[in-house]
């Protein structure tokens with residue numbers, strides 16, 4: 001199977017500083033690639049480069065079988081690789097949920113009625129149908145994240161690029177998101193600090209270190225350490 | 241010693257819902273009080289009420305020896321109890337770091353030169369002197385948090401109210417913050433989900449449950465569980 | 481927000497009725513018709529079923545130049561003297577003028593409040609589109625409503641942060657500088673948000689042409705409300721102009 | 724502050740105002756690329772929300788117009804931004820009027836657009852401090868022009884209004900001062916933190 005993305009020797013600078021310095025990766029169909037790294041390592045920069053929002057100084061990006069360099073060459077990539085922003089509020093710009101989810105399909109050339117139908121179908125599939133007439137800015141943080149995901153999925157992308165998707169989610173929305181993502185067939189690159197989440201979702205891990213991507217692996221073992229509890233007076237004693 | 245804060249039977253509603261429902265606490269000089277509780281329990285609401293940003297429906301707040309009810313009565317409290325916001329981004333609004341740190345002293349009536357001197361002194365004390373001419377907006381998340389703390393300390397408060405101070409800090413800034421706070425002499429109320437941090441810093445713990453504050457205690461014991469690591473190829477093996 | 485009174489009228493019909501009625505009110509010249517207009521507008525506000533307290537609050541607020549205008553008119557319009565205060569002469573015609581303006585102004589405020597007070601800005605945008613407003617203007621309006629609350633919250637949080645650092649607003653250079661910085665900071669954040677939103681649009685295959693977002697279809701009952709407004713407006717003008 | 728309510732202006736003045744407003748807005752909209760709509764809306768939302776902040780001047784308080792700052796930041800798009808602001812103002816708070824909307828728009832937006840045209844160059848070249856002074860003076864003059872516009876609209880509506888229109892400008896003095904100072908400081912801020920924000924064209 002030909003890879004969806006092949007990146008080789010990517011160099012990208014931001015604010016005069018080389019954030020990516022020879023990063024390489026391959027994403028094959030069905031793979032779920034986790035990318036980890038400390039704050040400021042360049043994880044967001046990497047995802048942005050893959051769809052041409054960040055300009056590469058050196059290196060090559062091959063996406064969906066073709067080399068991509070110019071804005072024009074990247075445009076079709078953005079329709080086929082859905083990018084979930086680190087901040088959902090930036091991604092929801094239409095007044096109502098249904099408008100927002102239908103925005104992508106409309107841009108793909110669907111008629112308004114078809115676009116609205118597809119948007120509604122995606123919302124239903126994510127069990128968000130009841131939100132469709134809601135005003136986007138009145139959604140809770142977790143709802144915003146899921147609606148943003150619906151907007152991306154409505155374009156029927158072949159790959160997903162997810163930038164810290166579990167950020168600022170409460171437990172309910174966290175589990176919903178994990179269930180949804182686990183059930184999706186397409187390839188993904190997931191950036192996150194959330195190890196249990198990555199462990200359950202991803203098939204392979206890369207670590208971003210000094211601007212390069214290094215293979216990494218999850219590794220789980222029993223571990224003994226001091227566990228810090230807080231006991232509240234009046235609660236039942238618990239067993240350890 | 242007379243307490244800095246005495247709260248009794250505090251009731252505060254937000255969005256039509258009783259968030260605090262009979263909360264009581266006392267903060268004495270030199271104490272470092274930890275407040276813990278799940279998301280949405282009302283921890284932020286509690287801190288905001290202490291400096292009068294949230295209106296109490298019932299109950300009394302005594303701060304620095306006087307009963308406080310009106311906006312006017314709370315104003316001097318805000319000069320004497322420094323409040324570090326949950327999101328440092330909300331707290332910084334001046335163009336440069338030195339301007340921002342000097343804002344509080346200026347509000348206290350210092351002359352511009354004195355205010356700038358005091359701001360610089362505080363920045364130096366926190367080893368942030370090199371940031372003084374920087375544009376606040378371009379600081380990293382961790383730097384923003386420390387500069388916001390400097391802005392609070394520049395008012396020479398008698399007590400600190402810290403709302404999740406370790407949120408979104410990377411390791412370096414986390415340790416810096418812990419060192420700084422451990423070295424400060426004043427009383428504090430620290431809201432946080434970060435147990436190791438609270439354990440090292442606080443002298444007493446209260447848990448917020450159903451709108452009330454209950455005494456709680458740290459409790460530490462050895463514990464075995466699965467520990468999830470990510471191993472990067474080429475790194476040295478580590479010991480568990 | 482609930483307005484049992486006008487729930488069944490579509491936003492487009494309400495907008496049209498508002499335009500017709502305010503236009504009629506503005507054209508009135510005599511006190512009897514102006515008084516009738518105010519009474520009718522008040523009845524409309526009652527029917528709309530909204531809380532009247534914010535409305536009364538609003539009516540109590542008069543801009544500086546309007547105070548000046550209303551206070552000076554009785555003295556500056558020549559006519560039958562009613563009261564003489566030294567060099568100042570309060571004329572009956574001038575007083576009628578001032579009262580008339582106050583009646584018309586308040587009637588118009590009541591009409592807007594009654595008919596549009598409960599319409600979501602979003603639906604109003606679509607209604608304006610239905611009445612022929614330019615698409616881009618309506619889109620600008622709709623996108624703006626999307627962001628107003630976001631920035632209101634941001635400004636509120638920042639002002640609280642200022643108060644938490646013992647800031648008290650006064651008439652002082654320090655206060656003006658603080659507000660200037662506040663506005664500057666919020667604008668910078670807004671510009672960066674704008675850049676990110678533009679990227680988000682490009683990521684969803686946006687090619688420079690905004691789709692005509694969700695224009696509401698099938699509004700019925702377009703005629704009843706505005707038709708009634710037309711009749712009432714015409715009746716008011718007739719009352720005013722016919723001897 | 725510059726919101727003339729319904730029922731004051733004469734019909735011809737109201738109609739002329741609507742015509743002027745339509746011309747200004749139509750001209751600006753033609754240059755508004757569709758991809759710039761969300762960005763412009765974000766700025767319009769900020770200008771609107773900042774204008775809701777009550778600024779203390781002596782014993783009372785004023786609300787800023789921000790037209791000078793808008794002119795410097797978004798140029799002719801000030802017209803639709805002000806229009807949206809006026810509509811929201813009327814809907815949310817009941818200020819301004821329906822028939823007087825056009826006059827209000829012209830009174831507020833036109834001075835801002837002109838100030839943007841004249842001052843964008845000098846502000847772009849100046850140091851932050853000087854840019855603040857230039858913009859502050861410009862913004863103060865914009866308020867004076869708006870006051871003049873209000874007075875003119877009243878005087879044209881009825882000769883009875885002329886005496887009060889004459890002394891009307893006095894009521895604009897506090898707003899002029901607040902607007903000049905706050906715009907000045909904002910522009911100083913923007914010059915230091917994000918100078919490209921004062922491009923005067925589109926964001």
Ligand SMILES: Nc1ncnc2c1ncn2[C@@H]1O[C@H](COP(=O)(O)OP(=O)(O)OP(=O)(O)O)[C@@H](O)[C@H]1O
Pocket residue numbers: 014015019037038039040041042043044045046
């Ligand atoms: N707009 C910008 N201008 C200049 N430098 C930037 C900008 N955005 C990010 N940077 C810098 O680029 C580097 C990489 O940022 P990036 O956002 O890719 O990191 P990240 O790994 O996604 O971090 P996080 O975990 O905090 O999201 C950082 O050092 C950051 O300071």
Ligand SMILES: Nc1ncnc2c1ncn2[C@@H]1O[C@H](COP(=O)(O)OP(=O)(O)OP(=O)(O)O)[C@@H](O)[C@H]1O
Pocket residue numbers: 254255259277278279280281282283284285286326
């Ligand atoms: N602006 C608001 N309007 C209405 N309700 C609010 C608002 N802010 C908070 N609340 C509600 O008040 C409750 C308490 O919120 P608060 O922010 O005090 O919780 P918290 O304990 O600080 O939570 P977290 O750990 O998430 O910071 C929550 O249920 C929340 O939904």
Ligand SMILES: [Mg+2]
Pocket residue numbers: 043044045086163
């Ligand atoms: Mg990132």
Ligand SMILES: [Mg+2]
Pocket residue numbers: 283284285326403
């Ligand atoms: Mg909180």
